[in-house]
Amino acid sequence: MSSVLTTSILMLTILGVVLAVILYVVAQKFKVEEDPRIDEVEALLPGANCGGCGYPGCRGLADALVKADDISAISCPVGGNETMRKVAAILGKAVEDKDPQIAVVRCSGSPQNRTRVVEYNGISSCKFASTLYSGDTGCQFGCLGLGDCVAVCKFDAIYIDPVSLLPVIDEEKCTACGACVKACPKLLIELRKKGPKGKRIFVSCMNTDKGGVARKYCSVACIGCFKCVKVCPYEAITLENNLAYIDANKCKLCRKCVEECPTDSILEVNFPPRKPKVEEQAQNAVTS
Numbered sequence: 109m110s111s112v113l114t115t116s117i118l119m120l121t122i123l124g125v126v127l128a129v130i131l132y133v134v135a136q137k138f139k140v141e142e143d144p145r146i147d148e149v150e151a152l153l154p155g156a157n158c159g160g161c162g163y164p165g166c167r168g169l170a171d172a173l174v175k176a177d178d179i180s181a182i183s184c185p186v187g188g189n190e191t192m193r194k195v196a197a198i199l200g201k202a203v204e205d206k207d208p209q210i211a212v213v214r215c216s217g218s219p220q221n222r223t224r225v226v227e228y229n230g231i232s233s234c235k236f237a238s239t240l241y242s243g244d245t246g247c248q249f250g251c252l253g254l255g256d257c258v259a260v261c262k263f264d265a266i267y268i269d270p271v272s273l274l275p276v277i278d279e280e281k282c283t284a285c286g287a288c289v290k291a292c293p294k295l296l297i298e299l300r301k302k303g304p305k306g307k308r309i310f311v312s313c314m315n316t317d318k319g320g321v322a323r324k325y326c327s328v329a330c331i332g333c334f335k336c337v338k339v340c341p342y343e344a345i346t347l348e349n350n351l352a353y354i355d356a357n358k359c360k361l362c363r364k365c366v367e368e369c370p371t372d373s374i375l376e377v378n379f380p381p382r383k384p385k386v387e388e389q390a391q392n393a394v395t396s
Contacts, residue, residue: 160285218272246325257288
C-alpha cells in the first residue's frame with residue numbers, strides 16, 4: 109500500500125515538473141517584449157486610474173502614449189499640461205498645451221425654482237430612479253439629486269448642496285476626469301473650458317420643452333426666446349430644440365447674454381460683482 113502511494117506521489121511530482129518546464133518554455137517563446145519607456149511614462153502620471161483620458165487606467169494611457177506617433181490628441185486631464193510636457197520630453201514627441209477644463213452642472217432647479225410634486229422613496233441612485241420616473245418635479249430634464257456623480261468622483265470634488273439639492277463642483281479639487289459626466293443619466297454635467305481666472309458663462313438648463321411649458325415647471329428654465337442669440341456679438345450662442353447653448357471657444361465673456369436672459373438661466377461664474385446701473389452710467393459720463 110505504501111509503495112503504491114509513494115509511486116503515485118513520485119509520478120505526480122514528475123508530471124508537475126514536466127508541465128512547469130513546458131509552460132516556462134512556451135512563455136519564453138511567446139512572450140512580448142514591452143517597451144521600458146512605458147514604465148517611465150507611467151511613473152510620471154498621477155496614478156488616479158480615473159479613465160478620464162479614455163484609456164483603461166494610467167498604464168493603458170502610458171502604453172498608448174509610447175506607441176502613438178502623434179500624441180497631440182492624447183491627454184491626461186488629472187496631470188494637466190505640466191505632466192504632458194514631461195511625457196513629451198521623455199518620448200521626444202511634440203505636445204501642445206490644452207485649455208484647462210472643469211465640470212459644470214447644467215441645472216439650477218432648486219426647490220425654490222422647481223416645485224416638488226412627487227416624493228421618491230426608492231434606492232438612492234439617479235440611474236435606477238431615472239428608469240422609474242422622470243423626476244420629482246414637472247421638469248423631466250432636471251437633476252434627480254441622488255448623488256451618482258458624487259459616488260463616482262475619486263477626488264471628492266462634488267457634493268450635494270443640502271439647500272438647493274443640486275450637485276456642487278469644488279473648483280479646487282475637480283480634475284475634469286469626466287467620471288461625473290458619464291455617471292449622470294440626465295446628461296446634465298458637461299466639461300467646459302475653465303476660462304481665465306476661472307471665469308465662465310453657460311446655460312444652466314437642459315430643458316427642450318417649449319417656452320411656456322418649461323417656464324411652468326421651472327422659473328429659471330431656458331425658454332428658447334432667442335434674445336441671447338441676438339445680443340451676442342461673437343456668434344457664440346446657438347439655439348436648437350428650444351434650448352440655447354454657448355460655445356466656450358467663441359465666447360468672449362462679455363456677459364451681454366446674461367443681462368438679456370429673462371429667466372436667469374445663463375450663469376456667470378467667478379466674475380466680480382456688477383456695478384449698479386446708476387453708478388455705471390455716472391462713471392461713463394465722467395469718462396466721456
